[in-house]
Amino acid sequence: MSETKEVVIIGSGPAGLTAAIYTARASLNPVIIEGEPSSTSDQPGGQLMLTTEVENFPGFPEGIMGPELMQNMRAQAARFGTDIVTAKVSKVDFSERPFKIWVGRDEEPTYLAETVIVSTGAQSLMLDIPGESRLMGYGVSTCATCDGFFFRDQEIAVVGGGDSALEEANFLTKFASKVHLLVRRDELRASQIMQDRAMANPKIEIVWNTSPLEVHGEQTVSHLTVVDNITKEERELKVSGMFVAIGHKPNTALFEGQLDMKPNGYLVAEPGTTITNVPGVFASGDVQDDYYRQAITAAGSGCQAALDAERWLEAQQD
Ligand code: NDP
Numbered sequence: 001m002s003e004t005k006e007v008v009i010i011g012s013g014p015a016g017l018t019a020a021i022y023t024a025r026a027s028l029n030p031v032i033i034e035g036e037p038s039s040t041s042d043q044p045g046g047q048l049m050l051t052t053e054v055e056n057f058p059g060f061p062e063g064i065m066g067p068e069l070m071q072n073m074r075a076q077a078a079r080f081g082t083d084i085v086t087a088k089v090s091k092v093d094f095s096e097r098p099f100k101i102w103v104g105r106d107e108e109p110t111y112l113a114e115t116v117i118v119s120t121g122a123q124s125l126m127l128d129i130p131g132e133s134r135l136m137g138y139g140v141s142t143c144a145t146c147d148g149f150f151f152r153d154q155e156i157a158v159v160g161g162g163d164s165a166l167e168e169a170n171f172l173t174k175f176a177s178k179v180h181l182l183v184r185r186d187e188l189r190a191s192q193i194m195q196d197r198a199m200a201n202p203k204i205e206i207v208w209n210t211s212p213l214e215v216h217g218e219q220t221v222s223h224l225t226v227v228d229n230i231t232k233e234e235r236e237l238k239v240s241g242m243f244v245a246i247g248h249k250p251n252t253a254l255f256e257g258q259l260d261m262k263p264n265g266y267l268v269a270e271p272g273t274t275i276t277n278v279p280g281v282f283a284s285g286d287v288q289d290d291y292y293r294q295a296i297t298a299a300g301s302g303c304q305a306a307l308d309a310e311r312w313l314e315a316q317q318d
Contacts, residue, residue, distance in 0.1 A: 004098045005031050007309055008113035010089050011251070013046025014295045015285025016119035017073040018302030019309075023117075024080035026310050031083040031111060033103060034074075044086065045070035046121045047286070048295055051146055052137040057295055066137075069295075092116070094258045094278045114316070115280045115309040118259070118267065119302060120251040122286040122293070127159065127244055131215030139221025139241050144168035145294070147241075148175045156241035157182055157224060159212060165245035166194040172243065173203040180237060181206045184229060207237075215242055250287050259283070266290045274305040282308050 007023045009016045012034035023030040034044040043049060048066035055063040064072075078084060085103065093100040093109070099116050100109035124142035126132060132140055141147040144158075148171060156176045158169040161183040169179045181198065186208045188195050198204050207226075213234065214225040224237045250266045252259070260268040260277040267288040269275060274282040284305035285298035 002111060004112040004114060005029065006114050006313060007031070007117065007306075008033065008099075008101055008111050008115075009117040009119060010092075010101070010254075011035065011046070011119035011121055011285070011287070012044050012074065012084075013048065013070070013119060013121045013285055014073065014299040015121070015287075015302035015305070016046075016117065017070070017077050018299040019117045019119060019284060019306040020077035020082040020084075020302075021073070021080060022303055022306030023309060024077060024082045026306070028310065028313070029081065029083070031085060031113075032077065033085045033087055033089050033101070033111075036086060036088050045074070047123065047142075050136050051141075051143065053150075054146065054295065055149065056146065073299075089254060092254055092258065094255075094281055097280060099280065115282065115312060117274075117302075117305045117309060118255065118276075118281065118283045118287055119285045119298075119305070120254070120287050121298075122248045122250040122266075122290075124244060125247045125249055127212060127246070129212055129214055131217070131221075132242075132244070135215050135217055135221050138219060139217060140215060141241065141243050142245070144171045144243055144245075147243075148172045151176050151241045153177050154240045155180070155238065156243065157212070157237060157239045158243045158245055160245040160247075161185065161188040161190060162245070162247065163190045163194050164247065166190045166198045168243050168245045169204050170194075170197055170201060173201055176203065176241075179204045180239060182210045182212060182226065183208055184211045185209065212237075212242065248286075248290070248293070250290070252287060262290070264290060274301060274308050280309075280312060282312075 006028045007030040009032040051066035091102040098112040101111040103110040157180045209229045267283040282305040284301040
């Protein structure tokens with residue numbers, strides 16, 4: 001078993017890498033377990049690895065590609081001596097200190113840690129239909145705030161009937177000429193106020209009982225095949241973008257029974273901090289944020305976690 005680390009960070013999106021930069025510069029010799037490459041957002045770099053251009057991260061007046069931004073953050077963390085481990089955490093035990101963390105198939109704990117910063121993020125639920133992952137970032141998106149701007153004067157589809165979908169649809173009408181809101185049932189799940197707003201918006205057409213079956217396009221989205229769930233009739237819908245807004249799922253399965261969670265699975269942190277119910281374990285980024293969900297807020301929260309961990313370690317020495 002290895003020596004006890006002062007800080008182990010789990011997850012390498014903007015929150016985890018910012019926590020690494022701060023704790024490395026504070027000479028806490030952090031280890032960051034970054035995940036393993038995959039086609040979902042549950043991979044090194046997190047959700048930004050699935051986007052193209054990021055125009056709202058301060059400091060890049062011309063914008064920057066999501067993967068490049070994450071590579072830059074990773075290089076910055078490495079520059080200050082962060083030990084970056086490309087692997088997945090398979091198990092944690094936060095019941096006593098030092099905390100235990102297992103990686104991959106290791107039988108013995110791979111790391112012992114005085115503090116742990118959990119920044120495993122969240123992932124958008126996806127439809128899992130043909131063309132969806134291939135055209136992710138090329139017309140398929142899960143973030144209207146990030147990508148809406150690229151669809152100026154174009155027709156697009158938003159999938160979902162909850163508050164997220166309606167909020168995205170309303171936001172997208174700032175840019176798009178028309179938004180087809182594809183709702184799989186004959187009812188919306190969203191709150192009444194969001195429903196009223198969507199129904200009053202002349203650019204939104206609600207397409208009831210309809211689900212996408214396939215996303216088409218060579219380089220970018222050209223159209224969808226959609227099905228009427230009552231008549232089973234299939235047709236083409238000509239749109240250049242599809243925003244999937246059917247909910248998010250925080251990556252918290254590892255922490256069940258150990259860290260307090262909200263009913264929706266997100267970790268609970270003390271308001272205004274990253275402190276969890278386990279002293280010495282901190283939660284930062286989307287894994288504890290079901291409201292803002294932005295790269296910049298995640299990065300800010302990673303900084304908070306680093307400072308919270310540093311102060312906690314100092315307090316243990318008093
Ligand atoms: P929800 O779970 O509330 O809604 C998901 C929607 O997606 C439902 O309409 C659901 O349909 C639909 N859906 C699920 N799976 C599929 C599928 N495979 N194909 C097509 N449609 C599908 O998720 P949200 O992200 O909208 O909201 C999550 C939480 O966040 C909610 O509590 C919401 O109120 C809150 N929120 C609040 C906001 C605000 O107040 N401004 C903004 C955004 C979110 P069905 O109804 O048939 O299950």
